[in-house]
Amino acid sequence: PPKCRRLNGKQNAKKLYIEKKAVKARVAKQSADVFLTSYGTFxxxxxxxxxxxxxxxxxxxxAQQIKNHTTQISRAVKEVAEHVGPIRISLSGTPVENKLLDLHSQFEYILPGYLASSKADFQRSFGRPVTNSVRRSVRGQAAAARAAAEGTATTGQDHAGLASQESLRRLVKPFLMRRLKTDPEIAADLPEKIEQDQECELTDTQKRIYKAIQEKCLEDTLKVDSFQRRG
Structure with missing residues (x-):
């Protein structure tokens, strides 16, 4: 069986320096088939x-640990990746956590330049169009609901944004694997789901904050509706 060596850092600065020297020696000697380490030690x-x-x-x-292009971990991973063989694998259950640019950074490790030649190019081709399209879609759903109630027409769809969204979906589809709990391959290995409902009572402070937010949202909604009727 293949040999595996775990590389881990130490809290003490002197020990960490010694450990880094040991890492270099082990790599040079090829003392294991697999090296396993944390992002911090890496x-x-x-x-x-x-x-x-x-x-x-x-x-x-x-792999969402490298979602930000500018972090030390992200730069370290991509720098070392330039010296390894052709196999690069990225595993993540949440490749997009905050914004679409998270995806670009991870693909720059797997296949540099595949999604776009730069961050700016990715934002121009996908990031801004797709994000704006999603925002318009959310606003459009609310507008459609109001229009249906009032019997008026709504504006058309954002075709450019939808086209960018579909283009990005086609590009990343070969690299994504989605598993559902109903899939026959894994359903037999999953335990029975246990659901427990627990009601939590808000504190007095939380109730005051919640009520204040409700009143503010209602006030803003009434202002918008009043403005639209005048317009």
Whole structure:
């Protein structure tokens, strides 16, 4: 069976320095078939791990850790990836956590330039059009509900944004694997779901804040409706 070595850092600065030297020695000696480490230790061991052709491939678990192009971890991963073999694997259950640009950073590790040649290009081609399209869709649903109630017409769809959304979907589809709890391949291995409803009473402070937000939202909605009727 393949040998596996775990590389882990230490809290003490002196020990961490010694550990980094040990990492470099182990990589140089090829003392294991698989090296397993954390993102924190990886970030501190870029020089030791950036040995040309020392690794045939690289696998990231929880790859959303590199969603931000500018973080030290993201830069470290991409720097080391330039020195490893052709195999790059990215595993994440939440590839997009905050914004669509999260996806671009992870693809820059897997296939640099595949989605776009730069962050700015990605934002221009996908980020802004898709985000704006989603926002318009949400507003459009609310407008459609009001129009249906009032018997008036609504504006058309954002065709450019929808086209960008569909284009991005086609590009990433070959790389995504979605599993449902109803899939026959995994359903037999899942335990029975246990549902427990627990009602939590708001504190007096939470109730006051909640009521204030409700009143503010109602006030804003009435202002918008009044303005639209005048217009």
């Amino acid at each position: 970030r501190c061991s870029v020089a030791a791990l950036s040995v040309p052709n020392a690794f045939g491939g690289m696998l990231l678990d929880e």
